[in-house]
Amino acid sequence: MSTTAETRPVGEKRPVPDSGIVLVCGTRPELIKLAPLARFYGEACEVVYTGQHYDPSLYAQLRAGIPGSSRFHELKIGSARRGTQLGRSVSAVDEVLAASGDRVVLVQGDTTSALAGALAANAQGLPLVHIEAGLRSHDRSMPEEHNRVLIDHLADLCCAPTELNRQNLRNENIAPERIAVTGNTVVEALQTAIPDAADQAAVLAPLGLHRDGYALATIHRPENVDEPLRLTTILRELARLPVPVVLPLHPRTSQSVRRFGLTRLLQPLRVLEPQSYPAFLALAAAAALIVSDSGGIQEEVSVLKRPVVVVRRSTERPEVFGTFGVLVPPGPRISAEAERWLDDVPGHRERLRALPSPYGDGTACRRIADAIEELTRAG
Ligand code: UDP
Numbered sequence: 001m002s003t004t005a006e007t008r009p010v011g012e013k014r015p016v017p018d019s020g021i022v023l024v025c026g027t028r029p030e031l032i033k034l035a036p037l038a039r040f041y042g043e044a045c046e047v048v049y050t051g052q053h054y055d056p057s058l059y060a061q062l063r064a065g066i067p068g069s070s071r072f073h074e075l076k077i078g079s080a081r082r083g084t085q086l087g088r089s090v091s092a093v094d095e096v097l098a099a100s101g102d103r104v105v106l107v108q109g110d111t112t113s114a115l116a117g118a119l120a121a122n123a124q125g126l127p128l129v130h131i132e133a134g135l136r137s138h139d140r141s142m143p144e145e146h147n148r149v150l151i152d153h154l155a156d157l158c159c160a161p162t163e164l165n166r167q168n169l170r171n172e173n174i175a176p177e178r179i180a181v182t183g184n185t186v187v188e189a190l191q192t193a194i195p196d197a198a199d200q201a202a203v204l205a206p207l208g209l210h211r212d213g214y215a216l217a218t219i220h221r222p223e224n225v226d227e228p229l230r231l232t233t234i235l236r237e238l239a240r241l242p243v244p245v246v247l248p249l250h251p252r253t254s255q256s257v258r259r260f261g262l263t264r265l266l267q268p269l270r271v272l273e274p275q276s277y278p279a280f281l282a283l284a285a286a287a288a289l290i291v292s293d294s295g296g297i298q299e300e301v302s303v304l305k306r307p308v309v310v311v312r313r314s315t316e317r318p319e320v321f322g323t324f325g326v327l328v329p330p331g332p333r334i335s336a337e338a339e340r341w342l343d344d345v346p347g348h349r350e351r352l353r354a355l356p357s358p359y360g361d362g363t364a365c366r367r368i369a370d371a372i373e374e375l376t377r378a379g
Pocket of ligand 1: 294
């Protein structure tokens with residue numbers, strides 16, 4: 001980590017490297033986590049959005065929250081087989097980069113769009129920074145695992161959220177001078193977007209929900225929703241919880257429910273449209289428990305101090321287990337683990353309140369900017 005990071009006030013604006021910044025992304029979680037960097041760099045930053053997520057419920061509201069719209073390139077790649085989507089994205093991002101001049105390219109996470117941005121930056125000979133570097137599930141059946149590894153090895157600078165992520169990079173012989181431990185920008189993203197108490201109450205009231213009186217669930221990963229038996233098991237497990245379960249339904253999950261004829265399994269649940277980021281945070285902050293297969297939500301619970309049951313076989317984010325969360329495979333342990341947390345909601349709330357987030361204190365942008373400054377100075 002840069003030593004200068006310690007001496008600057010939080011949120012201080014600075015001149016960007018002469019070359020400026022391009023953020024390449026294509027999905028809801030990337031827009032959420034890159035928004036703080038887009039705000040930080042302001043007019044000196046361009047955004048290239050591939051359109052990997054194009055459903056309005058995952059995109060339109062978030063797009064509106066990204067400043068500097070005159071510098072927002074929308075590529076509209078849309079859905080396709082993974083290889084086709086990757087190829088089209090590399091080619092389209094390459095066109096934008098070729099016209100953008102000398103810039104530092106930032107990609108975030110592990111999506112096809114992030115890999116496309118990394119390959120295009122590499123092909124253009126531009127410095128590449130990987131935000132959220134060093135996450136490893138060691139699960140080679142997940143396309144995201146391959147994307148992460150490839151991006152980390154291409155990157156000139158790996159911004160690792162945690163010490164564990166730094167160690168993962170070192171285990172793969174990535175040189176220490178290419179790594180900075182920065183925390184995760186999700187902390188700033190959440191702190192900026194979360195509504196105040198009155199606005200949180202205004203989200204809950206029309207739904208008839210009360211603080212600590214319900215569970216919030218999100219399920220969307222292909223391994224959980226693309227197979228009818230697994231999706232059936234998960235929906236049945238959610239219905240067994242002793243509190244109302246609120247389920248903002250991801251478009252992918254909604255499609256699977258229709259395709260497999262499982263609509264009746266939604267009846268016991270409080271199904272909602274995908275929520276805006278602030279509304280979702282309001283629901284999460286007041287939930288007794290969160291049940292989710294989302295990567296970002298595993299991080300957000302540690303800032304909101306809420307417990308999470310993570311429904312996955314493997315995870316690249318083990319930092320919250322044993323404190324904020326537990327990992328369960330999609331099966332009967334979902335309701336069993338959930339009931340353990342629901343047994344003593346005030347007790348868990350009190351205990352979790354005292355625990356720091358492993359993802360940092362909301363200074364990731366500043367630390368990333370310091371590391372980029374060092375990179376461009378050294379280059
Ligand atoms: N989220 C949201 N509205 C919703 C559900 C989730 O804004 O209805 C946010 C959530 O807070 C997190 C992000 O979307 O920041 C997670 O996105 P997703 O689950 O699609 O992707 P993952 O994190 O698994 O990559």
